[in-house]
Amino acid sequence: MAESSTLAQTIRDIVQRHDGLPTRLLQILRETQDSLTWLSPAAVECVAGELGISPDKVRNVAEFYSFLYTQPRGSYDILFSDNITDRMLGSRELLHYLCERLGVEVNAIRADGRVSVGATSCTGMCDQGPAALVNGYALTCLDKPRLDRIVDLVNRQTPLAEWPREFFEVVSNIRRADILLGRHFADGAALRAVLRRGPEAILEEMVKSGLRGQGGAGFKSAAKWISCRNAPGEVKYVVCNADEGEPGTFKDRVLMQDFADLVFEGMTLCGRVIGARQGFVYLRGEYRYLVDALQATLRRRREVGLLGEAILGDPGFCFDIDIHMGAGAYVCGEESALIESLEGKHGVPRIRPPFPTTHGYLNKPTVVNNVETFAATAKIAVEGGEWFASRGTAESKGTKLLSLSGDCERPGIYEYPFGVTVRRVLEDCGARNAQGIQMAGPAGHMISARQFDRRICFEDLATGGSFMVFDQSRDILDGIRNFAHFFVHESCGFCTPCRVGTSLMRDLVDKIHAGHGARYDLEEMRKLGRLMQVACHCGLGQTAPNPVLDSLDQFPESWERRLRSTTFEPAFDLNAALDDARRLTGRSDPGAYLNEEDLLVGAMP
Ligand SMILES: Cc1cc2nc3c(=O)[nH]c(=O)nc-3n(C[C@H](O)[C@H](O)[C@H](O)COP(=O)(O)O)c2cc1C
Numbered sequence: 020m021a022e023s024s025t026l027a028q029t030i031r032d033i034v035q036r037h038d039g040l041p042t043r044l045l046q047i048l049r050e051t052q053d054s055l056t057w058l059s060p061a062a063v064e065c066v067a068g069e070l071g072i073s074p075d076k077v078r079n080v081a082e083f084y085s086f087l088y089t090q091p092r093g094s095y096d097i098l099f100s101d102n103i104t105d106r107m108l109g110s111r112e113l114l115h116y117l118c119e120r121l122g123v124e125v126n127a128i129r130a131d132g133r134v135s136v137g138a139t140s141c142t143g144m145c146d147q148g149p150a151a152l153v154n155g156y157a158l159t160c161l162d163k164p165r166l167d168r169i170v171d172l173v174n175r176q177t178p179l180a181e182w183p184r185e186f187f188e189v190v191s192n193i194r195r196a197d198i199l200l201g202r203h204f205a206d207g208a209a210l211r212a213v214l215r216r217g218p219e220a221i222l223e224e225m226v227k228s229g230l231r232g233q234g235g236a237g238f239k240s241a242a243k244w245i246s247c248r249n250a251p252g253e254v255k256y257v258v259c260n261a262d263e264g265e266p267g268t269f270k271d272r273v274l275m276q277d278f279a280d281l282v283f284e285g286m287t288l289c290g291r292v293i294g295a296r297q298g299f300v301y302l303r304g305e306y307r308y309l310v311d312a313l314q315a316t317l318r319r320r321r322e323v324g325l326l327g328e329a330i331l332g333d334p335g336f337c338f339d340i341d342i343h344m345g346a347g348a349y350v351c352g353e354e355s356a357l358i359e360s361l362e363g364k365h366g367v368p369r370i371r372p373p374f375p376t377t378h379g380y381l382n383k384p385t386v387v388n389n390v391e392t393f394a395a396t397a398k399i400a401v402e403g404g405e406w407f408a409s410r411g412t413a414e415s416k417g418t419k420l421l422s423l424s425g426d427c428e429r430p431g432i433y434e435y436p437f438g439v440t441v442r443r444v445l446e447d448c449g450a451r452n453a454q455g456i457q458m459a460g461p462a463g464h465m466i467s468a469r470q471f472d473r474r475i476c477f478e479d480l481a482t483g484g485s486f487m488v489f490d491q492s493r494d495i496l497d498g499i500r501n502f503a504h505f506f507v508h509e510s511c512g513f514c515t516p517c518r519v520g521t522s523l524m525r526d527l528v529d530k531i532h533a534g535h536g537a538r539y540d541l542e543e544m545r546k547l548g549r550l551m552q553v554a555c556h557c558g559l560g561q562t563a564p565n566p567v568l569d570s571l572d573q574f575p576e577s578w579e580r581r582l583r584s585t586t587f588e589p590a591f592d593l594n595a596a597l598d599d600a601r602r603l604t605g606r607s608d609p610g611a612y613l614n615e616e617d618l619l620v621g622a623m624p
């Protein structure tokens with residue numbers, strides 16, 4: 020009884036802190052879980068009651084996000100990053116080592132309830148892996164000595180706040196800076212510029228700059244802001260997409276860690292230009308370690324008049340920013356799924372059109388831009404569009420932040436003018452002997468050494484920023500298999516071509532990887548991939564087959580050497596499956612057995 024009234028009081032307090040708003044559901048569930056370690060049925064009922072919404076809705080949301088638990092977890096919940104670059108650094112071996120030392124099975128809770136260990140998709144620490152999360156906080160540069168100390172800390176029940184600080188150290192690793200990272204920016208300069216020159220003049224500078232969205236799709240940013248500014252309605256919103264879920268990408272982490280003022284300035288500038296009073300940062304759940312510092316920056320900006328009411332003394336300039344935490348769903352980086360998530364729902368991409376610029380958050384006109392895009396807009400407002408456009412190529416102006424990881428000596432952040440060749444990047448980061456690059460994450464493209472003179476820009480190789488290097492010692496299929504599993508895990512399940520297609524693709528990749536594939540399976544993968552590219556509802560499913568299709572073209576030998584000599588290899592042993600029937604019918608003659616030709620007749624189209 021006492022326990023249930025404590026639970027009710029805890030949840031009531033949390034809900035009140037969020038003004039009882041159902042749009043805050045994801046944040047409320049995160050905080051409830053922080054207090055109670057998991058979302059029990061009683062907790063779900065209670066949240067629903069406090070918010071006046073159905074328990075089913077709360078349960079659906081809780082079950083959608085990887086970092087919300089509707090089953091108990093250990094008091095210390097440790098999740099190893101499962102990105103291929105972490106695996107290349109030995110993360111799987113470390114995971115098993117830790118489980119053995121702690122006496123716990125993978126994905127189970129130790130009998131004393133104290134600890135659970137599992138894996139999660141990429142944590143965005145690829146430049147300082149192997150990495151993991153403990154209760155949502157990033158642990159970097161893991162090795163066996165560090166894990167030995169963690170075992171001790173867990174067994175002694177040492178609170179996380181008393182764990183060595185260096186375990187949680189996240190360094191920025193900026194290796195090359197250009198106009199975005201390299202030039203000093205005075206806080207408030209972009210806001211003074213818009214007050215002095217007016218929103219139209221700033222939009223003109225943005226048009227001149229040619230800035231394109233840095234989240235990957237490359238939509239012209241000025242066009243997006245103009246569309247939202249012109250959309251009817253008094254209430255508009257600005258959303259900064261800091262979800263950064265693409266494996267191998269961590270440039271937005273660095274911007275939020277070292278350049279938060281610049282990003283907030285870009286958001287506030289956007290607020291002034293489109294006529295919005297409220298902005299949101301949708302921050303990747305894995306970047307929880309940043310929240311306190313970001314809140315402190317927001318407070319400071321309010322204190323010095325760069326945020327809040329009457330910004331820089333202008334009573335007509337009011338804008339504030341809220342931080343909204345994601346909870347481990349890659350699809351929520353897709354802008355319409357992100358908006359659903361911001362509204363307190365599970366993150367299923369909307370049918371578009373209409374687009375967010377006219378029908379976004381709460382159906383109001385909304386600009387959604389990537390972190391790097393907002394940072395660039397603040398610089399453009401101060402330095403001018405021509406200055407920005409003086410860098411880059413005809414169709415890709417300015418610079419691009421690349422997140423370098425994998426087989427290179429100097430992983431980290433590299434800022435280059437658009438148009439830089441892949442070869443130049445490889446030289447700079449000390450990647451000798453590279454066999455292939457996965458550009459733009461699993462959803463992007465895999466290129467081989469034959470293509471290293473290609474240029475990074477929208478005209479040639481577009482990227483949101485991920486650049487993973489595989490040297491000659493790697494089996495490309497290990498990477499492809501990792502990506503195929505990633506997409507199955509991250510598919511939101513809304514549409515059949517993606518829900519079923521990602522699973523079928525994974526099964527085919529697993530089959531070939533395990534040495535049971537045949538040429539027939541390669542053709543099946545091509546057909547399935549082409550189908551997914553046209554039939555899936557959103558970008559996740561449409562791009563999910565890319566790694567398979569690219570590697571079939573670029574690295575055919577990696578696939579070929581895994582194939583058996585037959586042209587068809589069934590996914591299961593049909594002859595063995597017929598054993599029971601043969602026994603029951605008493606048949607043992609040759610005609611009761613299938614030969615390879617029989618199998619092919621059934622299998623070939
Ligand atoms: C599955 C999926 C995940 C995405 N993840 C991100 C992300 O983490 N960050 C991001 O800025 N854009 C992401 N995008 C692109 C966004 O939908 C959107 O285009 C972008 O936020 C717009 O900002 P920009 O114009 O500044 O690039 C994703 C798209 C898809 C289909």
Ligand code: SF4
Pocket residue numbers: 350367368509510511512513514515517518555556557558559560561
């Ligand atoms: S393509 Fe995949 S992620 Fe996108 S809506 Fe369909 S099931 Fe969801």
